[in-house]
Amino acid sequence: MQSVVTFEKPLPHLSLPDWDARLYGLQVTADTRRADAFDLRHSSHQLRNETTIKTNWDSYHNNNRLSARVYEIEQWKSTLQELLDRIEKEMGALKEEKASTERELEQLNLPLLVCSECLSNRDGRRSSELTYDLADTELKKELCVTESNKKLLIDRCQSAWEKINKLEVVKFKLQLDLNDKNETLQIDKDMLSLDKDCANITYKTDSLKTPKRMITYDQWLDKCEATKKMAEDELQDTLFLRESLFVARGRARNTLRAQTDVTNYMMRRRIYDTQRARNELQWQKMKMEENMDKLATELKTIGEQFANKVNALKVAETRLETRGYRPGIELASDEADIGLKEEVRNLRETIRQLQEKQDCAKATYNALEAASIKIAIDLNDKEQSLETDTRALEMRAALEPKRPTGTDKNLVLASMADEVPKMEH
Secondary structure, eight states, X not given: OOOOOOOOOOOXXXXXXXXXXXXXXXXHHHHHHHHHHHHHHHHHHHHHHHHHHHHHHHHHHHHHHHHHHHHHHHHXXXXXXXXXXXXXXXXXXXXXHHHHHHHHHHHTHHHHHHHHHHHHHHTTOOGGGOXXXXXXXXXXXXXXXXXXXXXXXXXXXXXXXXXXXXXXXXXXXXXXXXXXXXXHHHHHHHHHHOOTTOSSOOOOTTTTOOOTTOOOHHHHHHHXXXXXXXXXXXXXXXXXXXXXXXXXHHHHHHHHHHHHHHHXXXXXXXXXXXXXXXXXXXXXXXXXXXXXXHHHHHHHHHHHHHHHHXXXXXXXXXXXXXXXXXXXXXXXXXXXXXXXXXXXXXXXXXXXXXXXXXHHHHHHHXXXXXXXXXXXXXXXXXXHHHHHHHHXXXXXXXXXXXXXXXXXXXXXXXXXXXXXXXXXX
């Protein structure tokens, strides 16, 4: 191919003034561009310095804020962890108190059974011995006291069970809050360790967005304070409940012990009164039998005398009747006749008096015998009542507390029973 040669049109020649003007314009343009470049370099340097300082200070302040936040969360974590430990300790103590109260409640079954058995046995008394005496009244009082103590301890155990459930809820909430704070601490510490040289930093889509679940700092602080107050209130209530359990057990034990002592005293007093009445009846019966023996002897003597007087009367009447057959003038009222008639009259009066005295003695003997039978029946009733009360008192010996002896007694007196390890047999 053939090349085509073109010729540029030559520029027109400038005049000297135009040349000077053109030179001046180039100088002005160059100066302006240099000034703009200087201003740009100066403003760029200033901007770099300012942005670097601001970025460093922002990073420094945010690091401090993150450090303060980490410290604050660690403080709250420590507080909540301490509350959680206290709640677990209080739960253990409350469960132990509840177990002790339940054991105390089970131990009330024995007094209840013994008291009911004593009342049942005493209802087996006979006749006049079946009375509403002081021992019976105190036994019924003891039964009421035992039932009242049982109801009190049941209510306390129910309250302890409810409080343990509440503590479980509080414990769960504290654990949940502690888990959140542990996770938050891990996140904040990881973010605190981040810098611009880390490898796992990237651009994020819409990093300035606000999460839907985000709350204000004041709300977060109020929630933490509420959780702390809730735990402290439950701990205070638990302490009061443990104290009430301890007091209830002691009060129930002391009340029952006092009533048991009063009942035992009344039982012993009733046994003493019954023994005294029995001894009195035994003495009366002995004296009655002695009088009956003497009266029987007297009746025998009266009978012999009555028989003698009857024979003597027969002799006197036979004499009078026979002397009435005297013949003639010999049938005279002589001194013998008068004496025999007087003897007959005296003997008849004597026989009448002896008969009356014998009837009276028999009536008295029958009365003594009837009274002796009544005394014997009443004495048997008192013997049966005495045996019943004695058996009831022996049954109540199971309610007496076992007194420690030897080393156990010294441990109790020194309040060291819980510090010495238990030996397994």
